[in-house]
Amino acid sequence: MSQHPTSSLAACVWIPLFPLRCEEERQDGLAGFPTALLAPDTTRKLWQVSSLARHTGVKPGMTVSQAIGLCPTLRLIEPDPVHYDEQFAYLLSALAEISPVVEAAELGLAYVGVDGLRGIYGSAGKIIEAIRQAVRPSDRPTVRLGWGVGKFTAWVAASRAKPSEAVVVSLGEERNFLASQPIAVLPLDTDTHRRLRQFGIRTLGALTTLPEAAVTAQFGATGKRLWQLAAGRVVERVQGRVEPEPIAAALSFFSPVGERELIVHALDQLIARALKHPRRIGWRVHALRVRAELEGGGSWLTAHLFKEPTADAVRIAAPLRVRLEQSPPVGGVERLVLEFTGFAPGTSELQLFARDAQAAARAGQQRALRGAAREIRMRVKRAVLYHIIEVQPWSRLPERRYALIDFEP
Amino acid sequence: MVAPARAPLRTDRLRAVNEPRQVAVEVNDDGSPAALKTLDGWTIGLLDGKIETIGETWRIDDEWWRQTISRVYWEVILEGGRRVVLFQDLISTAWFIQQP
Numbered sequence: 001m002s003q004h005p006t007s008s009l010a011a012c013v014w015i016p017l018f019p020l021r022c023e024e025e026r027q028d029g030l031a032g033f034p035t036a037l038l039a040p041d042t043t044r045k046l047w048q049v050s051s052l053a054r055h056t057g058v059k060p061g062m063t064v065s066q067a068i069g070l071c072p073t074l075r076l077i078e079p080d081p082v083h084y085d086e087q088f089a090y091l092l093s094a095l096a097e098i099s100p101v102v103e104a105a106e107l108g109l110a111y112v113g114v115d116g117l118r119g120i121y122g123s124a125g126k127i128i129e130a131i132r133q134a135v136r137p138s139d140r141p142t143v144r145l146g147w148g149v150g151k152f153t154a155w156v157a158a159s160r161a162k163p164s165e166a167v168v169v170s171l172g173e174e175r176n177f178l179a180s181q182p183i184a185v186l187p188l189d190t191d192t193h194r195r196l197r198q199f200g201i202r203t204l205g206a207l208t209t210l211p212e213a214a215v216t217a218q219f220g221a222t223g224k225r226l227w228q229l230a231a232g233r234v235v236e237r238v239q240g241r242v243e244p245e246p247i248a249a250a251l252s253f254f255s256p257v258g259e260r261e262l263i264v265h266a267l268d269q270l271i272a273r274a275l276k277h278p279r280r281i282g283w284r285v286h287a288l289r290v291r292a293e294l295e296g297g298g299s300w301l302t303a304h305l306f307k308e309p310t311a312d313a314v315r316i317a318a319p320l321r322v323r324l325e326q327s328p329p330v331g332g333v334e335r336l337v338l339e340f341t342g343f344a345p346g347t348s349e350l351q352l353f354a355r356d357a358q359a360a361a362r363a364g365q366q367r368a369l370r371g372a373a374r375e376i377r378m379r380v381k382r383a384v385l386y387h388i389i390e391v392q393p394w395s396r397l398p399e400r401r402y403a404l405i406d407f408e409p
Numbered sequence: 410m411v412a413p414a415r416a417p418l419r420t421d422r423l424r425a426v427n428e429p430r431q432v433a434v435e436v437n438d439d440g441s442p443a444a445l446k447t448l449d450g451w452t453i454g455l456l457d458g459k460i461e462t463i464g465e466t467w468r469i470d471d472e473w474w475r476q477t478i479s480r481v482y483w484e485v486i487l488e489g490g491r492r493v494v495l496f497q498d499l500i501s502t503a504w505f506i507q508q509p
Contacts, residue, residue, distance in 0.1 A: 292427070386424070387425060389423075389424070394470050396471055397469065397471060397478065398427050398507055398508060398509055399425050399426070399427050399428045399429060400505070401426075401427070402426040402427065403422070403423040403424060403425060403426055404424040404425075405423055406427050
C-alpha cells in the first residue's frame with residue numbers, strides 16, 4: 001500500500017448536531033418540535049438537544065426528569081449510532097468524489113484536503129460550492145464550511161461561519177484571523193479552560209502574547225501545543241485514507257460446471273470468503289468484478305458498481321444472480337474469480353465515532369429488539385411493550401420514581 | 410440498510426409504574442393492620458388472609474405545599490410467609506398495597 005495522501009490546505013465541513021439532523025431527516029415534522037436525543041451510553045441523560053428545546057432551558061447532560069420538568073412537550077428520541085455512522089459514511093463517500101484526501105474527525109465533522117483542487121474547480125469559492133453540493137440537501141441549510149491552512153484554522157473558520165455559509169481564511173491571514181478568536185475554539189479540557197480564564201486570557205491573541213516557554217511551564221506539553229495552534233505555528237495536515245488493494249477469492253472446479261445453481265452457490269462461498277479478508281475490515285464494497293474461465297479457453301466477465309456500498313453478502317450477491325440469469329456463461333466454468341475492486345469507508349470503523357464501540361453494539365441490539373417489537377405489535381395489534389424510564393428516582397413516593405413509555409419500533 | 414423511522418418517545422404517553430392499589434384491611438385496636446383483602450388486580454384473592462407479623466413501619470409526609478400526602482407504611486408478613494408492604498393514606502384513611 002502507498003502512503004496516506006495528505007493536504008495542508010483544508011476545508012472543514014461541519015454539520016452541528018449531526019445525529020439529531022439524521023433523526024429529523026428520517027422523521028417528517030420532527031424539526032417543528034422541541035426534541036432531544038438520549039445519550040447512547042445512558043438513557044437517563046440527554047445527549048443532543050434541538051434549538052427549540054434549548055429555548056425552553058433544556059440542555060445536554062440533563063436528566064430526563066429535569067428536561068420534562070422544563071419542557072413537557074419535549075420529544076425524546078432513542079439514539080441509533082449505527083444509523084448516524086451510515087449517514088456519515090455517505091457524506092464521506094460524497095466528499096471523496098471531490099477530493100481523494102478526506103479525513104473524518106467526528107460525527108458531522110470532516111476535513112477535505114483541497115491542495116491542487118484549484119486546477120480542477122478553479123477558485124476556492126467553486127471548490128466550496130462543490131463541497132456544499134456533496135452534503136445531503138436536508139443538511140445544506142445547517143452545514144458550516146471553513147477554509148484555511150491546516151485543520152485547526154479550517155475548523156475555527158467553520159465554527160465562525162453562519163449556517164449554510166463559509167468562512168475563508170486566505171493564505172498569510174491565519175495569524176490575524178486566529179488572534180481575535182475566543183480560547184474556547186482550542187481543544188481544551190474544562191480545567192485548562194478555567195485556568196486560562198483565571199489568568200485573564202480570553203482570546204488566542206492574548207495567549208500568544210505570552211512567551212511560549214511560560215505557557216509550556218504552566219500547562220506542560222498540552223500548553224505548548226495550544227500555544228502553537230493559537231499562533232498558527234503548526235499546520236496539521238489533512239490525512240486521507242488509502243483504499244485497500246483489490247481483494248480476490250477464487251475457486252477451481254474439478255470438472256467444468258454448467259448448472260447455474262452451482263455457480264450461484266460457488267459465488268456465495270467466494271463472497272463470504274472475500275468479506276472475511278482482514279483488509280476488508282472497516283470498508284464496504286463499492287465495486288466488484290467476477291470472471292470465469294470457461295472450458296475450451298473462453299471467459300466470462302461481469303462487473304458491478306454499487307450505488308450504496310455494502311458489506312452484506314446477500315446484497316453483494318443480488319446483482320450477480322441477476323446477471324447470471326440474464327446472460328450466463330456460454331460454457332462450463334472451470335475457474336471462478338471474485339474481486340472486490342472498490343471500497344467505501346465502512347461502519348465497523350466509523351462506529352468508533354458513536355461515542356464507543358459498546359454503544360454501537362447496544363444500538364445493534366436495540367435494532368434487533370425493535371424488529372422483534374414490530375413483529376409482536378403486528379400480531380397483537382396494540383402496544384404491549386414498554387420502556388421503563390427513571391422520572392424521579394430520588395422520590396420518597398414509590399409511584400413517582402419510574403414510568404412506562406410505549407416501546408415502538 | 411437504514412431502519413425505518415421510529416416514533417419518538419412522547420411524554421404524553423408516560424404511564425405510572427407501581428401505583429398503589431387499594432385494599433381492604435382489618436385493623437387492630439392500636440391501628441396496625443390485622444388482615445388483608447385485595448379488591449382488584451391480578452393478585453385478587455392471592456394475598457387475602459391474616460397478617461402474622463408486622464415488620465418495619467415508617468411515615469411519609471410530603472407535598473404539603475400543594476396537595477398534602479401523608480402515609481404510614483407497614484411491612485407485614487402474611488400467613489404463609491408472603492411479605493407485602495401496605496400503607497394507610499392518613500388523609501382518606503384508605504389502605505393500599507405497594508412495592509416500596
